[in-house]
Each structure stands twice: as C-alpha cells, then as structure tokens.
Amino acid sequence: MPHKIESATTGRARCRGCKESIAKGELRFGEEFQNPYSEDGGTSFRYWHLACAAKGLANEVAAALSAYEGPIDEAARAEVDALVLANRRPEMPHVEVASSGRAHCRGCEVTIKKGEWRAAFERMFESPMGPQKGAAYVHPGCLGRYLERERERGREAMDREEAIRRILGNSQLTEADRERLERDMRA
Numbered sequence: 001m002p003h004k005i006e007s008a009t010t011g012r013a014r015c016r017g018c019k020e021s022i023a024k025g026e027l028r029f030g031e032e033f034q035n036p037y038s039e040d041g042g043t044s045f046r047y048w049h050l051a052c053a054a055k056g057l058a059n060e061v062a063a064a065l066s067a068y069e070g071p072i073d074e075a076a077r078a079e080v081d082a083l084v085l086a087n088r089r090p091e092m093p094h095v096e097v098a099s100s101g102r103a104h105c106r107g108c109e110v111t112i113k114k115g116e117w118r119a120a121f122e123r124m125f126e127s128p129m130g131p132q133k134g135a136a137y138v139h140p141g142c143l144g145r146y147l148e149r150e151r152e153r154g155r156e157a158m159d160r161e162e163a164i165r166r167i168l169g170n171s172q173l174t175e176a177d178r179e180r181l182e183r184d185m186r187a
C-alpha cells in the first residue's frame, strides 16, 4: 500500500490519532485512503504522528518504514519499532479468541461467543465509503462449510488444507491448542 512516511511540509495537519497538530519538519505517517468525494476513486492522505500511527496502524507503519529511506532519529526509530511490535495484528487468516460476542459465524450463522475460538479471514465489504477491508469470522469447526459457501457465492476460496496450513502458520498457539484446533478445522 502506498502509505508514506515523510517530513511534515506544514504545521497545519492534525494527527488522526491524538488530534494534536503535527509540527512542521516532524516525521509523519501519511495514510492513503479512498476519497469518498472523488468520482474516479481517487485517493487522499490523512496524517498521523509516527508514534500514534504505530499504535493504530502498526502493520501499515511497519510496511512504510521498511520502504522509507530518509533520515530518522535513532531513538525515535526504536520507539516506533517497539510500538509496532506491541500493536501488530497477526496476518490473516489466523485463529484468535473472540474479544466480543458480536460476530456471526459465516459458516453456520450462529453468534460466536466472547472467549470462544474463531478463525478470522480477510474480506472486502461494501460500505458507503466504497469497498473496505474487514474480517469474516468462523468457528474452527465450520471452516469447511464456510469455504464451501464462499465458493457457492462465486467468491474465491482456498482449499481447506491450504487454509489450515496458513491459519496455523499465522497464529501463536500452545501445542495443545494447535492440536485441538487443527482437529476441529478438519472435522
């Protein structure tokens, strides 16, 4: 994604994270987003203090940092790296413990309870602002059914073994959880 890190050219922009202004000359994170007022799907940037972005958009900042070749203060860099590490989201798909009881399983349509395991897949959702990236959640035991339903709806879905391999590769699990979840996902 073409997000960018750059030195602020003015002192007028406010940070999307803390709402304070970003000083001229300070390094800032430019988050590219789809401009809803643009007819041709044009994009604009909104700006963050680097440290604020590292908390809210850790994965995006990590990617932009690895592409950034300009000067950066060593202490600032260490602070941002630590924040990225603490706030990084695991790659999709992965399994996680549900942090709320709001999501429906896309396999069986039953609500996934808070504290239950769920697999999270990246999916594009239509929204008034245009297509947005979001997550689709599935009970581990509903994985096969979910992938089948995706195919029935004409969406691209990986095969189940591939999905299991990627999910386990992207998740931090104890040996016991890994075994149990793998069994559930194969069921």
Ligand SMILES: [Zn+2]
Pocket: 015, 016, 017, 018, 019, 020, 048, 049, 052
């Ligand atoms: Zn800020």
Ligand SMILES: [Zn+2]
Pocket: 105, 106, 107, 108, 109, 110, 138, 139, 141, 142
């Ligand atoms: Zn389910």
